[in-house]
Amino acid sequence: MKVQDHQLQVPGLRMTKQRKEVYRALLENQDHPSASELHSYMQTTDSPMSLATVYNCLEAFVEHGAVKQVNIDREPTRYCENSVQHGHFHDQKTGKIHDVNFKNGMNVSDLLDLPLGTEISNIEITLKGSISN
Amino acid sequence: MKVQDHQLQVPGLRMTKQRKEVYRALLENQDHPSASELHSYMQTTDSPMSLATVYNCLEAFVEHGAVKQVNIDREPTRYCENSVQHGHFHDQKTGKIHDVNFKNGMNVSDLLDLPLGTEISNIEITLKGSISN
DNA sequence: AATTAGTTTAGAATTATTCTAAAAAAGACT
DNA sequence: AGTCTTTTTTAGAATAATTCTAAACTAATT
Ligand SMILES: [Mn+2]
Ligand SMILES: [Mn+2]
Ligand SMILES: [Zn+2]
Ligand SMILES: [Zn+2]
Numbered sequence: 646m647k648v649q650d651h652q653l654q655v656p657g658l659r660m661t662k663q664r665k666e667v668y669r670a671l672l673e674n675q676d677h678p679s680a681s682e683l684h685s686y687m688q689t690t691d692s693p694m695s696l697a698t699v700y701n702c703l704e705a706f707v708e709h710g711a712v713k714q715v716n717i718d719r720e721p722t723r724y725c726e727n728s729v730q731h732g733h734f735h736d737q738k739t740g741k742i743h744d745v746n747f748k749n750g751m752n753v754s755d756l757l758d759l760p761l762g763t764e765i766s767n768i769e770i771t772l773k774g775s776i777s778n
Numbered sequence: 779m780k781v782q783d784h785q786l787q788v789p790g791l792r793m794t795k796q797r798k799e800v801y802r803a804l805l806e807n808q809d810h811p812s813a814s815e816l817h818s819y820m821q822t823t824d825s826p827m828s829l830a831t832v833y834n835c836l837e838a839f840v841e842h843g844a845v846k847q848v849n850i851d852r853e854p855t856r857y858c859e860n861s862v863q864h865g866h867f868h869d870q871k872t873g874k875i876h877d878v879n880f881k882n883g884m885n886v887s888d889l890l891d892l893p894l895g896t897e898i899s900n901i902e903i904t905l906k907g908s909i910s911n
Numbered sequence: 912a913a914t915t916a917g918t919t920t921a922g923a924a925t926t927a928t929t930c931t932a933a934a935a936a937a938g939a940c941t
Numbered sequence: 942a943g944t945c946t947t948t949t950t951t952a953g954a955a956t957a958a959t960t961c962t963a964a965a966c967t968a969a970t971t
């Protein structure tokens with residue numbers, strides 16, 4: 646997937662050359678990369694940059710809600726550019742992570758018995774398993 | 779809460795002195811401790827033991843399904859003795875983690891649009907937020 | 912242009928966790 | 942009990958993801 650330069654915007658965040666290219670990498674290859682995978686990839690582009698910068702960019706995106714972190718056990722954190730609410734399925738055969746959308750109109754509070762007064766700022770749902778066939 | 783010695787059993791696992799006492803610590807103080815918190819606590823009991831042993835015991839319990847790991851961002855892994863299916867709520871004001879049960883008869887597949895053929899072996903649901911009042 | 916504020920960078924530091932290999936404990940058998 | 946075998950515990954070293962530091966650079970502002 647090709648992303649135009651003017652689409653590389655994160656509201657409220659100054660888009661430097663490095664941030665643009667990291668964001669482009671996330672949008673163009675939606676494969677939930679880790680910081681170091683992303684860093685390796687950046688080295689192959691015409692915007693090589695340091696690993697610290699990759700971490701700095703990702704942190705900025707997460708703070709601004711444009712990117713989500715995906716935590717799977719103790720594995721390196723992976724990053725997801727899909728900013729609509731969703732969960733993740735970790736296929737143990739392939740190692741790949743797939744986005745899983747919420748069913749229409751459904752909400753975590755339909756699944757869980759939340760104590761009264763609970764105000765949720767972040768939801769992380771991670772499934773592990775395999776796909777038959 | 780007091781737990782009798784004969785309740786300190788995990789099916790299929792040899793219960794050594796150390797394993798019994800770590801398991802007892804988890805059952806008696808259900809507060810989702812990290813390995814190092816648990817280690818500090820063990821030092822105050824009459825079964826002080828090494829940090830490596832705490833990790834080894836916890837790993838054995840997790841393998842045997844008696845204990846669940848709780849991953850919250852990059853914080854140290856926390857351990858939960860509640861072996862029925864549930865999620866976790868991380869109260870950002872207090873830092874405490876609370877168990878959140880599934881609503882009666884509800885299932886992740888009621889909330890999420892899982893691709894056909896998906897076989898789930900592990901579910902981790904972690905919410906972050908605060909409680910008003 | 913000069914000043915200021917924010918960003919990038921290399922490399923060092925941190926730290927949760929895992930590994931190693933030797934000692935201790937537990938189980939099996941006699 | 943005593944011997945043999947397997948598993949567990951342990952201290953300390955190693956690993957590796959992430960964060961920190963402080964200097965160089967870039968971008969925005971006056
Ligand atoms: Mn990639
Ligand atoms: Mn405790
Ligand atoms: Zn995703
Ligand atoms: Zn729990």
